[in-house]
Amino acid sequence: xxxxxxxxxxxxxxxxxxxxxxxxxxxxxxxxxxxxxxxxxxxxxxxxxxxxxxxxxxxxxxxxxxxxxxxxxxxxxxxxxxxxxxxxxxxxxxxxxxxxxxxxxxxxxxxxxxxxxxxxxxxxxxxxxxxxxxxxxxxxxxxxxxxxxxxxxxxxxxxxxxxxxxxxxxxxxxxxxxxxxxxxxxxxxxxxxxxxxxxxxxxxxxxxxxxxxxxxxxxxxxxxxxxxxxxxxxxxxxxxxxxxxxxxxxxxxxxxxxxxxxxxxxxxxxxxxxxxxxxxxxxxxxxxxxxxxxxxxxxxxxxxxxxxxxxxxxxxxxxxxxxxxxxxxxxxxxxxxxxxxxxxxxxxxxxxxxxxxxxxxxxxxxxxxxxxxxxxxxxxxxxxxxxxxxxxxxxxxxxxxxxxxxxxxxxxxxxxxxxxxxxxxxxxxxxxxxxxxxxxxxxx
Amino acid sequence: xxxxxxxxxxxxxxxxxxxxxxxxxxxxxxxxxxxxxxxxxxxxxxxxxxxxxxxxxxxxxxxxxxxxxxxxxxxxxxxxxxxxxxxxxxxxxxxxxxxxxxxxxxxxxxxxxxxxxxxxxxxxxxxxxxxxxxxxxxxxxxxxxxxxxxxxxxxxxxxxxxxxxxxxxxxxxxxxxxxxxxxxxxxxxxxxxxxxxxxxxxxxxxxxxxxxxxxxxxxxxxxxxxxxxxxxxxxxxxxxxxxxxxxxxxxxxxxxxxxxxxxxxxxxxxxxxxxxxxxxxxxxxxxxxxxxxxxxxxxxxxxxxxxxxxxxxxxxxxxxxxxxxxxxxxxx
Numbered sequence: 001x002x003x004x005x006x007x008x009x010x011x012x013x014x015x016x017x018x019x020x021x022x023x024x025x026x027x028x029x030x031x032x033x034x035x036x037x038x039x040x041x042x043x044x045x046x047x048x049x050x051x052x053x054x055x056x057x058x059x060x061x062x063x064x065x066x067x068x069x070x071x072x073x074x075x076x077x078x079x080x081x082x083x084x085x086x087x088x089x090x091x092x093x094x095x096x097x098x099x100x101x102x103x104x105x106x107x108x109x110x111x112x113x114x115x116x117x118x119x120x121x122x123x124x125x126x127x128x129x130x131x132x133x134x135x136x137x138x139x140x141x142x143x144x145x146x147x148x149x150x151x152x153x154x155x156x157x158x159x160x161x162x163x164x165x166x167x168x169x170x171x172x173x174x175x176x177x178x179x180x181x182x183x184x185x186x187x188x189x190x191x192x193x194x195x196x197x198x199x200x201x202x203x204x205x206x207x208x209x210x211x212x213x214x215x216x217x218x219x220x221x222x223x224x225x226x227x228x229x230x231x232x233x234x235x236x237x238x239x240x241x242x243x244x245x246x247x248x249x250x251x252x253x254x255x256x257x258x259x260x261x262x263x264x265x266x267x268x269x270x271x272x273x274x275x276x277x278x279x280x281x282x283x284x285x286x287x288x289x290x291x292x293x294x295x296x297x298x299x300x301x302x303x304x305x306x307x308x309x310x311x312x313x314x315x316x317x318x319x320x321x322x323x324x325x326x327x328x329x330x331x332x333x334x335x336x337x338x339x340x341x342x343x344x345x346x347x348x349x350x351x352x353x354x355x356x357x358x359x360x361x362x363x364x365x366x367x368x369x370x371x372x373x374x375x376x377x378x379x380x381x382x383x384x385x386x387x388x389x390x391x392x393x394x395x396x397x398x399x400x401x402x403x404x405x406x407x408x409x410x411x412x413x414x415x416x417x418x419x420x421x422x423x424x425x426x427x428x429x430x431x432x433x434x435x436x437x438x439x440x441x442x443x444x
Numbered sequence: 445x446x447x448x449x450x451x452x453x454x455x456x457x458x459x460x461x462x463x464x465x466x467x468x469x470x471x472x473x474x475x476x477x478x479x480x481x482x483x484x485x486x487x488x489x490x491x492x493x494x495x496x497x498x499x500x501x502x503x504x505x506x507x508x509x510x511x512x513x514x515x516x517x518x519x520x521x522x523x524x525x526x527x528x529x530x531x532x533x534x535x536x537x538x539x540x541x542x543x544x545x546x547x548x549x550x551x552x553x554x555x556x557x558x559x560x561x562x563x564x565x566x567x568x569x570x571x572x573x574x575x576x577x578x579x580x581x582x583x584x585x586x587x588x589x590x591x592x593x594x595x596x597x598x599x600x601x602x603x604x605x606x607x608x609x610x611x612x613x614x615x616x617x618x619x620x621x622x623x624x625x626x627x628x629x630x631x632x633x634x635x636x637x638x639x640x641x642x643x644x645x646x647x648x649x650x651x652x653x654x655x656x657x658x659x660x661x662x663x664x665x666x667x668x669x670x671x672x673x674x675x676x677x678x679x680x681x682x683x684x685x686x687x688x689x690x691x692x693x694x695x696x697x698x699x700x701x702x703x704x705x706x707x708x709x710x711x712x713x714x715x716x717x718x719x720x721x722x723x724x725x726x727x728x729x730x731x732x733x734x735x736x737x738x739x740x741x742x743x744x745x746x747x748x749x750x751x752x753x754x755x756x757x758x759x760x761x762x763x764x765x766x767x768x769x770x771x772x773x774x775x776x
Contacts, residue, residue: 254708
């Protein structure tokens with residue numbers, strides 16, 4: 001269902017490769033694919049129109065001889081233009097020189113405001129060591145205050161609430177006073193969800209804004225929103241003039257074209273991405289990564305960052321030394337596995353690797369397989385781990401019993417390990433095997 | 445003519461006293477207020493499309509007509525594939541001289557959209573005792589609110605005795621939220637301990653319904669993204685446990701879909717269906733400017749009918765789905 005646009009463009013323009021030049025027809029065919037892909041990604045159709053116009057112009061004028069192949073060329077143009085449209089680098093909240101910094105959260109019902117409020121509180125506490133308070137101004141939805149009390153506490157924020165009998169404007173004002181008294185760095189004000197066409201509630205939101213004069217107003221937008229995202233953003237913009245957007249539910253498989261539309265139409269940056277139900281699944285939004293997602297090209301940057309975050313340089317140097325001297329044993333293999341697992345669930349890691357998305361779509365990885373491998377290795381003696389070639393008949397049986405697996409599993413592990421060691425030796429000696437070709441063969 | 449609640453449900457004993465009561469002047473008035481509200485909210489829905497379509501249709505049937513029609517449908521989140529089908533069908537009929545002017549095109553368009561949205565299976569059968577209704581959906585699509593309103597209608601307007609089971613044991617305060625709805629609707633309420641297995645809450649809800657001879661039991665579940673395999677497996681387990689307790693149950697499995705949802709709605713419907721055999725959609729939040737065209741795409745590609753729509757926050761703002769009305773609201 002989700003063939004990536006990058007793949008489609010490559011296929012559409014594959015036969016052009018030999019000719020070396022793009023005709024108007026080629027480009028029109030490519031534009032049709034781009035248009036369809038962007039619409040499938042829920043990019044607003046007006047934005048799609050101006051976007052394909054811009055891409056076409058650049059593609060027609062581009063000198064493609066002697067460069068990348070035409071397909072890649074167009075993919076690159078699309079990627080560049082998408083990134084330009086998304087607004088380049090990530091943007092942070094502004095902090096008030098006189099605390100508390102006040103952040104007002106607004107959005108439609110069900111977009112995820114309360115969760116985003118708690119996540120932002122946790123984020124600011126962790127990243128900026130701020131002391132954070134959250135104010136519960138959603139007095140309409142049943143139990144919304146209870147929800148914020150619970151998640152706010154989990155986030156380590158002070159929760160300011162006055163039940164549901166008071167006017168939200170008064171609660172917001174009271175919360176601001178209290179945040180000042182208690183010397184909080186940041187106050188995040190949660191509001192109830194409201195429709196952008198609901199005059200009464202929108203007026204109330206404007207009143208809250210007026211009363212507390214927030215440093216930043218954040219609009220919370222569901223990443224799965226369709227064409228309507230633009231209406232919502234325009235209307236909220238007109239009433240509360242928000243400064244940035246929090247995209248929620250980005251952990252689903254929505255392409256998130258709404259992000260592109262909102263940015264393109266309102267010019268307001270997407271600041272944060274919410275990517276899961278846990279409070280720490282919240283990060284700065286990276287526009288360039290979003291354009292890769294819309295193109296279906298994976299998210300290499302996030303993967304690299306994750307890897308860097310959990311990788312120890314000394315360990316890496318040690319590993320390289322072992323590889324060169326062929327001392328890489330099963331213990332080291334186990335270490336590697338554990339490091340990879342620290343990065344997160346395998347399934348989500350694979351999704352970030354460009355090109356792999358398609359080949360491995362639908363492949364379910366059994367995380368327990370790791371536990372089995374680990375059990376097998378831990379059932380070996382240190383000598384066996386360093387020199388797996390020692391493992392023959394009776395040792396194999398002992399290991400299988402010790403790990404609760406069977407002889408075949410032990411055999412297979414050792415075989416795989418041997419192969420891996422060969423490949424790694426090649427890599428460490430500077431002979432890079434063609435991984436791309438290996439993967440393509442595996443996938444077809 | 446708009447569908448009424450009596451058209452939505454199949455009830456064993458014929459019209460109950462509560463239903464007859466709705467013929468009284470007060471009830472008429474209430475219904476009038478409801479219709480006015482629906483008209484009001486659908487009017488907002490209509491505005492954006494109206495300009496597009498009318499401008500299109502007053503001109504002759506040129507290439508530009510088709511392009512603008514296409515854009516209007518895309519704008520309503522109908523999706524590229526379903527849009528292509530509708531437009532090419534109309535284009536073909538025009539080339540066979542079956543459509544000669546803007547007015548005819550407009551009528552045929554509404555007819556075609558109605559056909560797609562329409563289903564033979566557009567009722568909810570309340571004859572099984574108890575009738576088990578399972579409600580699921582992505583986070584924030586309005587499950588708990590929909591259940592609260594549905595319970596209110598079943599209890600207050602149709603005189604059914606209802607049990608609500610708080611199967612959302614995950615989200616903070618979700619149980620409290622449903623409990624407040626149960627109080628408003630005056631229906632029975634069953635909850636488990638925090639972080640209890642949702643399947644066990646469903647089981648207890650059904651047990652309570654059987655014990656008390658309740659007519660309907662509605663089971664709430666935690667919102668989840670369709671891509672979370674473990675949570676989808678948990679949901680499938682809830683369904684299995686229900687089916688074990690009462691072989692034909694759940695009798696109705698409702699997926700709530702937010703009308704503002706874009707093309708991802710198709711994936712939602714597809715994957716939820718794989719897990720729990722969704723039998724109908726409740727299209728929520730239709731009172732904004734979103735047109736809910738994704739419901740057409742879901743009906744067209746997956747054959748899952750819409751049976752309920754949500755058009756506001758008030759108790760009366762949950763309504764039976766009417767395909768013709770929906771199609772007209774999209775384009776007239």
